[in-house]
Amino acid sequence: MSWLRALRETARSGLTVERRRLAPLVAARGALGLALVVGFSLAFFGPAVAASSAFGAFQAAIATFQRSWRPRPTLALASGASLAVSTFLGYLTGAHTLLFVALLVLWTFLSGLAWAVGPTAGLIASSNVAIMLVTVTLPTSVATAAGHAAVIFAGGVVQAALVVLLPVRPWGAQRDALADALAAEADYARRLRHDPVASFDPVPLMTARSAAAVTRWQARRRPAELHGPRRLAERIRPVLASLADPAVGAPAEGPQRDRVRELLAAAGEVLDAAAHAVRHGAPVRLPPAAVAALRTPDTGTILSDRSHRAALRLAALLGDVVETAEPRTETGRGPADPSAPRTRPTLLRLLPLVVARVRAEVRPGSAVLRHALRVSAVTAAGYLLGLVLPFGHGYWAPMTSVMVMRPDFSQTYSRSVARFGGTLVGVGLASAVVQTAHPGTYLSAGLAVLCAFGMYLLMRTGYAVSQVCVAAYVVLLLGMEGSGVTQTVRDRILLTLLGGLLAMLSYAVYPAWETPRLRGRLADWLTASGRYAAAVAARYADPAGPGSPDVREALLSARAARVAWQDALARATHEPVRHRGLSHAAAEGAGHAIAEFGRAAMLLEAHLPEHGAPPLPAAAGLAEALGEATERGAKAVRERNAPAWDDLRATVAAWETEVTDPLLRKAARLLLAALDDLSAALADT
Missing domain, CATH: 1.20.58 (Methane Monooxygenase Hydroxylase; Chain G, domain 1)
Structure with missing residues (x-):
């Protein structure tokens, strides 16, 4: 693929709005937590502290949206604590350029290595660096720095408390993962009717297996119907394949093949019914025709010995799936899953595993190591250029770079284009509101919370759309302190463009291509x-x-x-x-x-x-x-x-x-x- 075509394809993917299911209640909960933190900070401490606390609550809410199987309160607390540590260290060194640049390089390098652990850890670590670049301009003393770090962590605590007090579809992510696995098996059964050697994508089963690993706290509260169906779905897959394959099962045509197609269609309907029940926590409603097809007594007289055994085993496994998918009042292990649940280590016990995984990536040829070196060099260069150039607000360039850069080419380029486009629109809209309405401190804070709600609501529909809300949020939040709006608009647009160009240029100069x-x-x-x-x-x-x-x-x-x-x-x-x-x-x-x-x-x-x-x-x-x-x-x-x-x-x-x-x-x-x-x-x- 040529560079021009690659740029066109990645730009299109970054600017395309993906229509996915919105979560307005979850978005409202995150905005409520942000509003509580900002309102309390404004009333008792002033705009500067409110800005710091707002960033802590804002990122903690974003962490709860990530595709992670850990409890949402844990994610919010981890985000708040890590951001508090990052900003505190940034505050201590912010007045000394060389010392701060050294910290920035080290912190950015570690955030780049965090992608070895997973996308959630990588995103939180990158956000810590980006927010540190903004907030270090606020306090000047150690005591003030500690106070700002404390309110940042408090923002994470508030978001974690709201997740516990106002639960929205608890275990929803795990339910969706298990339901997707059952639905994938249902689709596989239907495709086997027409293509006896159809392929099967194992990703839904792998995702469901990852979602099934729980902490001890989760194991005591997990609904019983989330235990057995995944294991049963994995056992059903080879049975479906062996029943359909003409090389080892029924002939390609004839009465046996007709009965196999009937059984596969019935299996698809039963699995779909189980998937719907698991996803919504509702009783399983089986189609009568599918049940009748699976219980047909003359199956043994039509199918050969091996195919008949596969059909009997399929019917038994489907019966177990239906039984375990039924919602029950008790929690813990279900009857079809007698073994102990897969355990997920706590964050403290996870540290040795994280260190081992990061150390495994510190080797020549590692894409993660190349990303860490690339993003740390670009962030330092962007920060120094921001200091030298006569724009002011020099942190916008490195902040853009660290937020858009990813270990692979496609995401980096698409995010650079989408971030600049979203920033241009968001800053323009926010500045127009400020210049025409002249909102005060509290009204600016309210509008910032409204923009945050829009970001939470739309963050899964396209990166560019969410960046419009983020850009407006930052402009309005800084406006609480009376920062010059005109200067913010001009400087942020120019420096955001610089940060995006540095990110794209770095990938061209020091790539980590997957093709070779x-x-x-x-x-x-x-x-x-x-x-x-x-x-x-x-x-x-x-x-x-x-x-x-x-x-x-x-x-x-x-x-x-x-x-x-x-x-x-x-x-x-x-x-x-x-x-x-x-x-x-x-x-x-x-x-x-x-x-x-x-x-x-x-x-x-x-x-x-x-x-x-x-x-x-x-x-x-x-x-x-x-x-x-x-x-x-x-x-x-x-x-x-x-x-x-x-x-x-x-x-x-x-x-x-x-x-x-x-x-x-x-x-x-x-x-x-x-x-x-x-x-x-x-x-x-």
């Missing part, structure tokens, strides 16, 4: 998929039941590798660089081949032998061959060679003579065919 790393991502996915297939095959040699921990862990690793590949491929699509050995067509073909390899392994997993079943010694050789072949294949992919599967081909040929089960023979052929397709896709690159 695509082969490595593909190789990682191949390796993880090979380990999953090998773990499944090994269970036939040593039966341990369908809940084998090593199979489960291998499956999760394969899913994570697949999502990493898909994310990398999506980012590379918007980068203005050549494919460097992996064209778009080759990437699409290779991805499809590995997905088919994983699907073949999933078919084997759907029919794992139970405890005590006779072992199949030949499966041990197949497992070893799968692991070794995919390891060598991954090495060939990284070295830009087409992998060969001669050793695995010989093992599969021997497997055909030693194994009599048609399912196992067909699955082995499917695994080899998928790897051959991978070699064909990479042959011409």
Whole structure:
């Protein structure tokens, strides 16, 4: 993709308003907390303290909107505390330029590394730096700095208290994640009716699994219906695939296929009903026709032995889903989830894990490390330029840079364009109101709260739209102190443009392109998929039941590798660089081949032998061959060679003579065919 086209695509994505579900009650709660903090501070301490407390409450409310599974009060408190520490240190060094620049570089570098932990931590850390740049101009003494830091933290406390006192759809994020996973399974069942080898995106299941991890405080309060359906949905997926696939299930046409289509349609309706019940906390309302289809007594006379067993297992799993999705008054573990819930460490216990994850990114070639170096250099340069240029309000340039810069190219460029456009409109509107209405201190504060409400309401509909409200909010908030509106408009627009240009220029000078790393991502996915297939095959040699921990862990690793590949491929699509050995067509073909390899392994997993079943010694050789072949294949992919599967081909040929089960023979052929397709896709690159 050329630079011009990349700029056009990223600009369009940044300025596009995404129509998503609004949350007016949550937005009103955040605005209420901001209004309480600002009003109290104005009444007892004055405009300067009110501005500091407003920033603390403003960011704490934003933290509660982030896609995180931690309790919302915890997010608000963590945001308020981290911002208080950041601003206090900024206050202490603000009067000394060199010392403050050194702190700014260090703090920005650490905020860049925070993206290794996740987007929520990265956003909060970046916001801390941006707000520190604004608020350090207010106090001058240590005591005053401590007071301002205290009111900033108090803003976070108020927002956390409001979340507890005024709950809005509690457990809503977890309900949505689980409902999305069930709905994805329902859609998969319907697609299998028309395409028996349809692919399945594991992201909803991975999201639901992440949402299921709870702290001890959450575990005592989680609704019972949020326990079992996720595990059941994961067990249903391979059963659906094995029932639909003509290679191991019913023939492609005929009475058996018609009955399979009927069962798949019924499964989709039942899963949709369970998803609706979980999302809204309502009773499950099952369509009578779907229930009748699943209970048809002549299924056993129509389907073959293996397909019939899959149909019976599907009906049993769907019955468990319906039972566990029913809302109940009790909390804690549900009857279909007897194991202990997945635990999420507290923030204090999370610190060692955070340090370990950050240290893992401090290495050559890390995109997160490049981002940290890039954003710290740009922020320092923008701050120094703001001091030198005769504009005043020099912090607008570095504040813009640190807020728009992300570890990947697409988000940085789209946010730069969207922020400047939103800033221009927001500052223009706010300045027009101030110049024509001449609001006083309290009216300016009220208008600022109103703008904050608009930002909370629209922050999920497009970055540019939210920036209009943010720009107006800052202008009105600074207007409480009587800051020159004309100067603020002119300087902020010019310096915002400078900060955006510095951010975009830094990515051109010191990029972290995803395109050259695509082969490595593909190789990682191949390796993880090979380990999953090998773990499944090994269970036939040593039966341990369908809940084998090593199979489960291998499956999760394969899913994570697949999502990493898909994310990398999506980012590379918007980068203005050549494919460097992996064209778009080759990437699409290779991805499809590995997905088919994983699907073949999933078919084997759907029919794992139970405890005590006779072992199949030949499966041990197949497992070893799968692991070794995919390891060598991954090495060939990284070295830009087409992998060969001669050793695995010989093992599969021997497997055909030693194994009599048609399912196992067909699955082995499917695994080899998928790897051959991978070699064909990479042959011409």
